[in-house]
Amino acid sequence: MNKPLEHRHAAHCETGVMSAMLRYHGLEVSEPMAFGLASGLTYAYIPMVKINGLPLIAYRTPPRMIIHALSRRIGGLKMAFQKFRKPAQGEAVLDRLLDDGRIVGLQTSVFFLPYFPEDMRFHFNAHNLLVYGREGEAFQVSDPVFSHLVTVDRPSLSKARFAKGALAPKGLLYYPAEVPAEIDFNTVLPKAIRFTAKINGKRSPVPIAGAKGIQRVARNIRKLVDAEERYAHLYLGHIVRMQEEIGTVGGGFRFMYAAFLQEAAEILASDQLAEAADEMSLIGDEWRLFALMCARKSKARYDDTFDSIADQLDKIALREAELFARLSALESK
Amino acid sequence: MKIKDIPQDKAGSLGGETKVIYAESDSGRIESSETNGWEVEEIVLGQALDEIKRLTMDAYQRARQGKTSALEFHMYHQRMDLPMLAQAVGRFQWMVKRDFSPYRFARLSAEKLDGYAAVLGIDRDTLKQLPETYE
Numbered sequence: 101m102n103k104p105l106e107h108r109h110a111a112h113c114e115t116g117v118m119s120a121m122l123r124y125h126g127l128e129v130s131e132p133m134a135f136g137l138a139s140g141l142t143y144a145y146i147p148m149v150k151i152n153g154l155p156l157i158a159y160r161t162p163p164r165m166i167i168h169a170l171s172r173r174i175g176g177l178k179m180a181f182q183k184f185r186k187p188a189q190g191e192a193v194l195d196r197l198l199d200d201g202r203i204v205g206l207q208t209s210v211f212f213l214p215y216f217p218e219d220m221r222f223h224f225n226a227h228n229l230l231v232y233g234r235e236g237e238a239f240q241v242s243d244p245v246f247s248h249l250v251t252v253d254r255p256s257l258s259k260a261r262f263a264k265g266a267l268a269p270k271g272l273l274y275y276p277a278e279v280p281a282e283i284d285f286n287t288v289l290p291k292a293i294r295f296t297a298k299i300n301g302k303r304s305p306v307p308i309a310g311a312k313g314i315q316r317v318a319r320n321i322r323k324l325v326d327a328e329e330r331y332a333h334l335y336l337g338h339i340v341r342m343q344e345e346i347g348t349v350g351g352g353f354r355f356m357y358a359a360f361l362q363e364a365a366e367i368l369a370s371d372q373l374a375e376a377a378d379e380m381s382l383i384g385d386e387w388r389l390f391a392l393m394c395a396r397k398s399k400a401r402y403d404d405t406f407d408s409i410a411d412q413l414d415k416i417a418l419r420e421a422e423l424f425a426r427l428s429a430l431e432s433k
Numbered sequence: 434m435k436i437k438d439i440p441q442d443k444a445g446s447l448g449g450e451t452k453v454i455y456a457e458s459d460s461g462r463i464e465s466s467e468t469n470g471w472e473v474e475e476i477v478l479g480q481a482l483d484e485i486k487r488l489t490m491d492a493y494q495r496a497r498q499g500k501t502s503a504l505e506f507h508m509y510h511q512r513m514d515l516p517m518l519a520q521a522v523g524r525f526q527w528m529v530k531r532d533f534s535p536y537r538f539a540r541l542s543a544e545k546l547d548g549y550a551a552v553l554g555i556d557r558d559t560l561k562q563l564p565e566t567y568e
Contacts, residue, residue, distance in 0.1 A: 109451075109453050109465070109467070110453055110465075111452070111453040111454060111455065111465070131465070132455065132463075150516065152481075152484075152514055153514070211511075211512070211554070212554060217446060217447060217448030217449075217450060218448070219445070219446035219447075219448070219478065219482065220446060220447070220448075221512070222512060223512060223513055223517060245452070245453075246450060247450065247451050247467070259554065263521075263552075264520070264521035264522070264523070264551075264552045265517055265520045265521035265552070266517065266520055333480065334480065334481075334484060337476075337477040337480040337481065338477075338481075340473065340474075340477045341477050341478065341481060351434070351454070351455075355434065355454065355455040355456065355463070356455050358455065358463055359455040359463040359464075359465075362462065362463050377463065381434065381457060381463065384434060385434055388434065391473050392473050394473075394477070395472075395473040395476045395477055398476065398477070398480060399476060
């Protein structure tokens, strides 16, 4: 019989699943903590990858990275992963794990999950959810981005797990094989924060990530003046959608990272981190304002121009660069 | 952002669900809180859906006139585009595009049709036909 699972509504699927899984196994890890420990915050402008003909802009590390980073950072945590060639195999293994009383994380496609509202069902193949039991052919699912528990029938779940295309889940399932009794926050927190600060700040290895990536997008926005109007509006809307889609209300994960910094500040009793948390929260507000300006522009209601929108982005880039420069010098206790 | 500043614009696209957002309480702690949608999000989402709709409508009309196959219509109708569909069936884009020809599409093997139908999440008979009306 499965131990009862505490369902907690989360902002993002992957961190939500990992937080729920670790909490289930006795490690008190909140969602922002999971996000921060995994160094999930980033910014990347990837023009080579197109989504509906528009460039990919990421506000966090790629799917599955949070799970992998967590199992690397938290000493003693071992995650078991399994992919399948045949759906029948994948279904059988999931059934067996559930019957053994495990809770299992799954990668799925949003489009085939019946409990998603119609307007939110896009072909996005990297949605994570948690299965905690089954009654006959109905699977009991704790989807962290929903406020309540849901059930999914077998055919839908199978379709969602074996959807094809970019980031195809291939039936991926995962569960912790070994969980440590506690986490050594004193060493792992500064490490995780410095890592995030370095990849996003001055030491960013490529010109499309971090502050430089933001500035590059700002330059592209300035160029929209000469573009066809429909394209320009789609482009702006697209940037905002990449910022929103995964449910961050404009903050592009900055608010969640601020929550993490605050938690870290309390654990390490660090004033520097407490200040950083406040600054990160303010940066989140700037991102919200940027999203608002983009949306207003496409409705042509206000007199925002491409230049003013780009200026806003440049401002954000500077503030983030400065904050990350300070955080990358964070000292270990 | 303060908790009281969290937008609550009752977005239709969320279908009554809520989303979590981290915001500052009065004491300055950042906590998880909920929103039922933000107008800005609704605008840009609507934009994306309108664009898909425009492409679907366009494909529907061309399919009616016999200028393209039902495949193109169903592709957009299931919210996919050419690169996505090609990747999903594991073929090159030009190979999928070739099947937009009504002549070729009518002669596709059952196997190929099933391949398309499976990734689009519809059955073979639906895939072969255009609906009576589309709006």
